Amino acid sequence: MNSYIGHRSLRDAQQQGTAPWTDEAKELSDYHVAVFRDAYPVAPGHLLFVPRYDTPGVIKDAFDSAYIHGLQLKERGEIQGFNIGMNMGAVAGQTVMYPHIHLIPRSAGDCADPVGGVRGVIPGQANYKNTGYKKPECF
Numbered sequence: 001m002n003s004y005i006g007h008r009s010l011r012d013a014q015q016q017g018t019a020p021w022t023d024e025a026k027e028l029s030d031y032h033v034a035v036f037r038d039a040y041p042v043a044p045g046h047l048l049f050v051p052r053y054d055t056p057g058v059i060k061d062a063f064d065s066a067y068i069h070g071l072q073l074k075e076r077g078e079i080q081g082f083n084i085g086m087n088m089g090a091v092a093g094q095t096v097m098y099p100h101i102h103l104i105p106r107s108a109g110d111c112a113d114p115v116g117g118v119r120g121v122i123p124g125q126a127n128y129k130n131t132g133y134k135k136p137e138c139f
Contacts, residue, residue, distance in 0.1 A: 010034055010052045013098040020096065021048065028069060032061040035069075038102070045079065045105040050098070059099050066103040079105040085118050093121065 013019035021036040025047065028035035032053070038046040049066040051058040063084065070082035083104045087094035106114070115127040124132050 007098055008054055010050055010098065018096070019050070019098045021050065021100075028065075030065070032058050033065045035065070043104050043106065043110060045073070045103075047103045049101040049103060051100075054099055059101075062099070062101045066101045070103050070105075073105060080108055081106040083117055 007013040007016065007018055010019060014021070020039070021034075023037040023039070025035040025037060028047070032051065034050045034052055036048045036050060038048050047066070047069070049062040049069075051062045063086075066084050070079070070084065073079045074081065083102070083106060085102050085104070086099065087102075088099075113127055115129060116125070119125055119128070124134070127133065
């Protein structure tokens with residue numbers, strides 16, 4: 001099932017103004033995945049891996065491409081680590097309503113407390129080793 005009715009492809013989403021990306025890193029893009037430099041990067045090298053078609057298989061290809069690129073950067077010593085993430089729906093922070101995967105390069109000292117990584121999307125919940133962590137009631 002298509003998660004974005006009316007936007008079955010990146011091209012459709014771009015033509016309809018939903019997908020605003022223009023700064024394509026063509027050297028990293030391929031038949032299934034377009035890679036763009038994030039217009040509002042949170043770290044140097046922040047990239048978006050965008051499936052050219054909104055299907056689970058091509059979205060998986062975008063995750064795979066982001067992961068492989070992150071590993072290559074790390075192996076070459078260009079970065080020390082990375083986060084990969086996807087915001088799905090406005091309540092999750094999604095502002096561009098077409099699927100896309102963020103690859104965020106990381107380096108030592110780029111934030112005060114990196115423990116928990118992507119768990120930081122909920123304030124106070126990233127560092128579960130900290131006394132401020134509160135286990136959600138639903139679990």
